[in-house]
Amino acid sequence: MIRLEKRPQPSRFWVVGAPVLAVLLTMIAGGIMFAALGKNPVEAIRIIFWDPLFSERFAGFSRPQLLVKAGPLILIAIGLSLGFRAGIWNIGAEGQYIVGALFGAAFGLAFWPSEHPLIFPGMIAAGLLGGFLWAMIPALLRVYARTNEILVSLLLVYVAEALLASAATGWLRNPEGSGFPGSRNLARNPGTDNPELIAGTGMHWGVLAAFVAVIAAYVIFSRHILGYQIRLAGEAPRAARFAGVNAGRLVILCLGASGALAGAAGLFEVAGPAGRISIDFNVGYGFTAIIVAFLGRLNPIGILLAGLLMALTFIGGELAQLMLGIPAAAIQAFQGMLLFFLLALDVLANYRFRWKREVAA
Amino acid sequence: MIIDPVTLIVALITVATPVLLAAIGELVVEKSGVLNLGVEGMMIMGAVCGFIVAHETGSVAMAFVAGMGGAMALALVFAVLTQVLMANQVASGLALTLFGLGLAALLGSGYSGLPVPVASRPFPEALQAIPVAGPILFSHSVLVYVAIALVGAVWFVLARTRAGLVIRAVGENHDAAHALGYKVVRIRFATILFGGACAGLGGAFLSVVRVQNWFDGMTAGAGWIALALVVFASWKAGRVLLGAWLFGGIAALQLRLQAAEVGVPVALLDASPYLVTIIVLVIISSDRRRAALNAPAALGRAFHAAS
Numbered sequence: 213m214i215r216l217e218k219r220p221q222p223s224r225f226w227v228v229g230a231p232v233l234a235v236l237l238t239m240i241a242g243g244i245m246f247a248a249l250g251k252n253p254v255e256a257i258r259i260i261f262w263d264p265l266f267s268e269r270f271a272g273f274s275r276p277q278l279l280v281k282a283g284p285l286i287l288i289a290i291g292l293s294l295g296f297r298a299g300i301w302n303i304g305a306e307g308q309y310i311v312g313a314l315f316g317a318a319f320g321l322a323f324w325p326s327e328h329p330l331i332f333p334g335m336i337a338a339g340l341l342g343g344f345l346w347a348m349i350p351a352l353l354r355v356y357a358r359t360n361e362i363l364v365s366l367l368l369v370y371v372a373e374a375l376l377a378s379a380a381t382g383w384l385r386n387p388e389g390s391g392f393p394g395s396r397n398l399a400r401n402p403g404t405d406n407p408e409l410i411a412g413t414g415m416h417w418g419v420l421a422a423f424v425a426v427i428a429a430y431v432i433f434s435r436h437i438l439g440y441q442i443r444l445a446g447e448a449p450r451a452a453r454f455a456g457v458n459a460g461r462l463v464i465l466c467l468g469a470s471g472a473l474a475g476a477a478g479l480f481e482v483a484g485p486a487g488r489i490s491i492d493f494n495v496g497y498g499f500t501a502i503i504v505a506f507l508g509r510l511n512p513i514g515i516l517l518a519g520l521l522m523a524l525t526f527i528g529g530e531l532a533q534l535m536l537g538i539p540a541a542a543i544q545a546f547q548g549m550l551l552f553f554l555l556a557l558d559v560l561a562n563y564r565f566r567w568k569r570e571v572a573a
Numbered sequence: 574m575i576i577d578p579v580t581l582i583v584a585l586i587t588v589a590t591p592v593l594l595a596a597i598g599e600l601v602v603e604k605s606g607v608l609n610l611g612v613e614g615m616m617i618m619g620a621v622c623g624f625i626v627a628h629e630t631g632s633v634a635m636a637f638v639a640g641m642g643g644a645m646a647l648a649l650v651f652a653v654l655t656q657v658l659m660a661n662q663v664a665s666g667l668a669l670t671l672f673g674l675g676l677a678a679l680l681g682s683g684y685s686g687l688p689v690p691v692a693s694r695p696f697p698e699a700l701q702a703i704p705v706a707g708p709i710l711f712s713h714s715v716l717v718y719v720a721i722a723l724v725g726a727v728w729f730v731l732a733r734t735r736a737g738l739v740i741r742a743v744g745e746n747h748d749a750a751h752a753l754g755y756k757v758v759r760i761r762f763a764t765i766l767f768g769g770a771c772a773g774l775g776g777a778f779l780s781v782v783r784v785q786n787w788f789d790g791m792t793a794g795a796g797w798i799a800l801a802l803v804v805f806a807s808w809k810a811g812r813v814l815l816g817a818w819l820f821g822g823i824a825a826l827q828l829r830l831q832a833a834e835v836g837v838p839v840a841l842l843d844a845s846p847y848l849v850t851i852i853v854l855v856i857i858s859s860d861r862r863r864a865a866l867n868a869p870a871a872l873g874r875a876f877h878a879a880s
Contacts, residue, residue, distance in 0.1 A: 541678030548672025
């Protein structure tokens with residue numbers, strides 16, 4: 213029979229190989245799912261993974277969308293990876309994303325219709341602050357009341373959604389919108405717009421921020437004492453305590469940083485691609501970013517690649533919806549499946565399979 | 574008085590039942606040392622499978638079986654990932670929720686708004702007509718009583734039987750339990766599947782009996798509240814019942830306050846069940862002695878038999 217034997221060191225090959233294999237297996241399993249839905253599986257997979265980038269008909273529109281969708285995913289996932297590495301589980305990024313967007317949009321709308329050059333930087337600061345404050349709730353409760361941050365951060369997503377609904381229908385509603393829910397369009401005013409920086413690329417300030425975050429996280433993990441402390445706390449909490457790592461400070465830092473980044477991602481989205489606060493402007497980036505963080509192995513470069521791949525499934529999913537009538541939910545299930553395969557294949561990195569004959573006692 | 578206390582209590586018991594079922598299942602799972610954060614995903618799978626089967630077959634009983642089956646299938650994936658392949662339990666549970674929400678939306682597309690049969694009520698009309706006690710005690714559908722009986726059964730099994738002792742031993746120290754010859758992985762498989770069945774039953778009750786409809790994301794965090802209830806209850810079955818009724822009371826009350834338009838902001842009322850859950854969680858966990866007392870010592874740790 214097969215036995216598992218723990219490897220003394222994680223296998224270098226499988227640390228990189230497992231995510232690649234997981235993507236391939238997800239394509240196969242996803243193909244089976246699409247076949248079960250009565251669609252041509254090969255065509256569906258091609259439409260999701262190939263056509264958005266290389267088909268002549270769609271690439272012109274789809275290619276810029278890649279960065280638009282990858283930006284927030286990478287920005288949020290980089291923040292989450294800090295905590296996940298230390299065993300601090302912020303799974304409420306969706307809520308921090310919403311509150312960041314609300315703070316940022318409220319700041320911009322407060323000075324409406326001014327076009328002062330400092331308004332957009334102010335909105336970014338407000339977005340960072342909003343996400344940070346929302347993340348401070350689970351952080352402070354964990355440090356000072358030992359409350360589980362997983363449950364608190366997640367439950368606060370529903371509170372943030374209620375807040376968003378009240379903003380869209382009440383205190384941030386467009387006064388000239390003849391009573392329809394939703395705020396003024398921030399992208400239509402040069403003062404509050406988060407514009408496309410290089411035409412035709414989809415690159416906006418949020419994407420730039422995501423790239424900066426990748427580099428910063430890379431430096432923190434490989435060169436800075438904080439990155440060392442995070443890794444130590446995650447891998448050996450007891451040793452970290454003896455080494456003088458302040459666990460409470462780490463919780464506040466990791467949750468605060470991930471909240472601020474998620475809040476900024478929300479602001480960039482609401483001032484750019486989404487344009488305005490509406491009841492459902494959030495499309496679940498905060499949750500998908502969790503998959504991105506794991507798919508990227510909590511490694512900054514990995515997260516960059518994983519974010520681009522996940523963005524591709526979003527765009528490809530929309531295309532498949534249009535071309536084949538595959539329901540939007542199928543893509544969500546597809547992304548969930550990817551995480552399953554990834555977690556299952558992790559065993560290859562940490563364990564060795566050994567054939568062993570059963571010996572009669 | 575705008576809000577009638579009797580109808581409020583009746584509504585409270587109905588609203589609390591899905592969360593109660595999911596929480597009592599998760600309690601057993603956590604007692605065996607496994608943290609399954611996929612309750613929300615399993616509940617919504619139960620809700621969609623139950624609703625589809627209720628509509629197609631016209632049988633409420635079959636719907637409950639299907640709800641349990643759908644959720645148990647997801648629970649099985651979690652069990653294989655965490656018990657055989659030693660995957661991280663937190664990440665696997667999250668994956669279960671994300672996948673469950675997507676798959677449920679996929680399965681349920683097109684079923685929204687279709688009719689389902691009405692669940693039968695076990696007690697005769699005469700008993701239900703008794704003032705005050707009638708509606709509160711005798712007006713519910715069968716599963717409400719089953720859920721309450723299940724709380725008693727779980728308490729009895731965990732506290733008073735050999736099987737319960739083994740489950741607790743595995744949850745406290747899996748290495749010692751293994752050394753004594755108990756099959757740690759097998760026992761955890763069984764509790765994870767039981768937890769899945771309970772969550773699925775709760776989900777099916779939500780869609781088939783309480784709401785009698787299906788829509789995307791209809792569990793709306795009930796699975797997460799169930800997880801919070803287990804902590805709130807300090808891993809004690811009886812307190813899960815108390816917590817579920819407290820949650821049900823807030824949820825039922827806020828719906829009535831919204832209908833009565835009492836001047837409290839709607840957003841605050843919408844958020845109140847989640848806010849109250851957080852506040853209660855904080856109060857319980859800040860009490861240092863009580864919080865740590867009953868938490869299974871091996872909760873969330875992977876077990877790999879060395880020999």
